[in-house]
Amino acid sequence: MWPIYTIVLLIAMLVLRCATTYYRVILGPTLLYLAHLVHQEVQDITFTYPALGGGTMLGSLVASYVNRNLKQKLNGLYLQAALTLILSGTVVVVPWINQIWQLALIFLVIGINIGxxxxxxQCLVLRTWDPKTARVLMYLLYVMGSLGRFLAPVVAGPLLAMSHENKAETKCSHVNKVASTNVNGTVGTDTGQFDPAGWSYIIFGIVLFVVGILHIVLGCMKADEKSYEVLSSPDDVVEDKQSEEPLRYVIGILIPLFFYCFCSTGSSLLYQDMIYVVAKCSFLEFSTSEAAWVTAVYSIGLAIGRFSGILFARHVKPIYVVFTLVSGALITMVIMISVARTWPTITWIVSFFYGLFSGPLVPAAINWISEVINVSGTYAFIFALGGAAGTMSLVPSAGALFHLSPFYPIYLMCGVSAFNVICVCLILIAAKMRKLKNSEPEHELISKETPQDTHNTIQDHPHQEPNGHVNNGE
Structure with a gap:
C-alpha cells in the first residue's frame, strides 16, 4: 500500500497534467472570443502560436536540466508550484486583456508550464515507481491529458452559447474584420457586460491555484523524495546500455522522423484548435454548442485511440500500427473534403475517427523507431522538436488560410496527413538501407578475417611438411 503522501502526489500530478492540457486546448473553442477581446482577426491570433511552441520547448529544456543536474539540490515540487501559480494568475486575467502582446505572453506561460x-x-514517474507500475502510470498521464482535451470544449460549450459573440449580429463578425473598440472602455465585448465565455478560463485558473498550493505542501513534506525511498529499490534501476550511433549514420532516419513528428503533433493540435471555428464559420454552419461538441468528439476519439494503442503494442508490430494510423488519418481527411459540403453531418464522424487515428501516432512511432535506433538518449529531443515546430508553423498557416476561406484549414490538414504517409515511407526506406549497410561490413569482415586468422595460426605453430614431418623452423 502506498503512503498517503505518495497518493496525494500522484493525484496532484494527474490533475495538473489535465489542467495544463485543458488550457492548451481551450484556445481552440475560444478562438473567436480571444479575437474579440484583443480586437484582432482570427489569423492574427494564430500568429501568436509560436510563443506557445517556444514556451513548450523552453519548459521541456528546463525540466530536463533540473531533473538531470539539480534534483539533489533543488526541490522540484517548489518549482512546479511556482510555475503553476504563475499560470493560474495569468489565465485568470484573460477576460480583461485587450492587447495581442498580452495574449502572446499568456501563450508563452502556458507553453512553459506544459513543457x-x-x-x-515523466521523470518523476520513472524515478519513483518500479518499471512495471511506471508504465501504467505513464499511460495514465496521457489519459489525463486526453481528459483535459475533452473537458475544454465541454466546459466552454455552454459558456460560449451564452457569450456575446454567439449573438446573431456578432456571430463570426470579427473573422474578416477587426472588432470595434468598446465605447465605454469595457474590455472584450461591445455590450459593456462581462462575457460569460471568460468563465472557461477563470474556473480552471482557480483549480490551478489549488493545485499550486498543494504542490507547496507536498514540497514541504518532501513527498517526492520520501516516495522514492519507500517505493524504489536498487533492483528497480535499469540502465540503458544500448550504444548510440554517430549522427552521420542515423541522419537519414532522423530527418524524416522530425517531419513525421512535425505532421503528427502539429496536425493533431491544428484540428483541435481550428475545427470549432471551421464548423461554425464555414458552409457547415454549426451552432456554437454543436461546434464545441465536435471538438469534444475529437477528444473522445483521441482518448480511445491512446487506450487502443496499448493493445496494438502487445499484438501488432509497430510498423503496421504506424502505417495504419497515418493511412487512416489521410482517408478521414479526404472524406471530409469530398463529402462535408453535401453532408455536413459527416463532420461528427470524421472528428471521431481523425482523433482515433491521431492519438497513438507519436507513441507508436517511438515504439517503432526504438527498434531501429536508440532514441532514449541524445536523439530523444527529435520528438519534442518536431512537435513544437509543427505547432509553431501549422496553426499560423491555418489562420491565414481561414482568412481566405473558413474551410481551407481542412485542406491543409489533408495535405499534412498525405505528407506524413510519405515520411513513414522515407523512414522505412532509410531503416532498410541502414540495415543493409550494417550487414554488408560484417560479411566482408568475416571473409577478410578468416584467411588472416588461418595464416596467423599457421605462422604461430610448427609447420607440417607435405611428407608429414614437422618443420620447427630450425
Whole structure:
C-alpha cells in the first residue's frame, strides 16, 4: 500500500497534467472570443502560436536540466508550484486583456508550464515507481491529458452559447474584420457586460491555484523524495546500455522522423484548435454548442485511440500500427473534403475517427523507431522538436488560410496527413538501407578475417611438411 503522501502526489500530478492540457486546448473553442477581446482577426491570433511552441520547448529544456543536474539540490515540487501559480494568475486575467502582446505572453506561460509538466512528470514517474507500475502510470498521464482535451470544449460549450459573440449580429463578425473598440472602455465585448465565455478560463485558473498550493505542501513534506525511498529499490534501476550511433549514420532516419513528428503533433493540435471555428464559420454552419461538441468528439476519439494503442503494442508490430494510423488519418481527411459540403453531418464522424487515428501516432512511432535506433538518449529531443515546430508553423498557416476561406484549414490538414504517409515511407526506406549497410561490413569482415586468422595460426605453430614431418623452423 502506498503512503498517503505518495497518493496525494500522484493525484496532484494527474490533475495538473489535465489542467495544463485543458488550457492548451481551450484556445481552440475560444478562438473567436480571444479575437474579440484583443480586437484582432482570427489569423492574427494564430500568429501568436509560436510563443506557445517556444514556451513548450523552453519548459521541456528546463525540466530536463533540473531533473538531470539539480534534483539533489533543488526541490522540484517548489518549482512546479511556482510555475503553476504563475499560470493560474495569468489565465485568470484573460477576460480583461485587450492587447495581442498580452495574449502572446499568456501563450508563452502556458507553453512553459506544459513543457515542464510533461517532462517533469515523466521523470518523476520513472524515478519513483518500479518499471512495471511506471508504465501504467505513464499511460495514465496521457489519459489525463486526453481528459483535459475533452473537458475544454465541454466546459466552454455552454459558456460560449451564452457569450456575446454567439449573438446573431456578432456571430463570426470579427473573422474578416477587426472588432470595434468598446465605447465605454469595457474590455472584450461591445455590450459593456462581462462575457460569460471568460468563465472557461477563470474556473480552471482557480483549480490551478489549488493545485499550486498543494504542490507547496507536498514540497514541504518532501513527498517526492520520501516516495522514492519507500517505493524504489536498487533492483528497480535499469540502465540503458544500448550504444548510440554517430549522427552521420542515423541522419537519414532522423530527418524524416522530425517531419513525421512535425505532421503528427502539429496536425493533431491544428484540428483541435481550428475545427470549432471551421464548423461554425464555414458552409457547415454549426451552432456554437454543436461546434464545441465536435471538438469534444475529437477528444473522445483521441482518448480511445491512446487506450487502443496499448493493445496494438502487445499484438501488432509497430510498423503496421504506424502505417495504419497515418493511412487512416489521410482517408478521414479526404472524406471530409469530398463529402462535408453535401453532408455536413459527416463532420461528427470524421472528428471521431481523425482523433482515433491521431492519438497513438507519436507513441507508436517511438515504439517503432526504438527498434531501429536508440532514441532514449541524445536523439530523444527529435520528438519534442518536431512537435513544437509543427505547432509553431501549422496553426499560423491555418489562420491565414481561414482568412481566405473558413474551410481551407481542412485542406491543409489533408495535405499534412498525405505528407506524413510519405515520411513513414522515407523512414522505412532509410531503416532498410541502414540495415543493409550494417550487414554488408560484417560479411566482408568475416571473409577478410578468416584467411588472416588461418595464416596467423599457421605462422604461430610448427609447420607440417607435405611428407608429414614437422618443420620447427630450425
Amino acid at each position: 515542464y509538466v510533461i517532462v517533469d512528470s
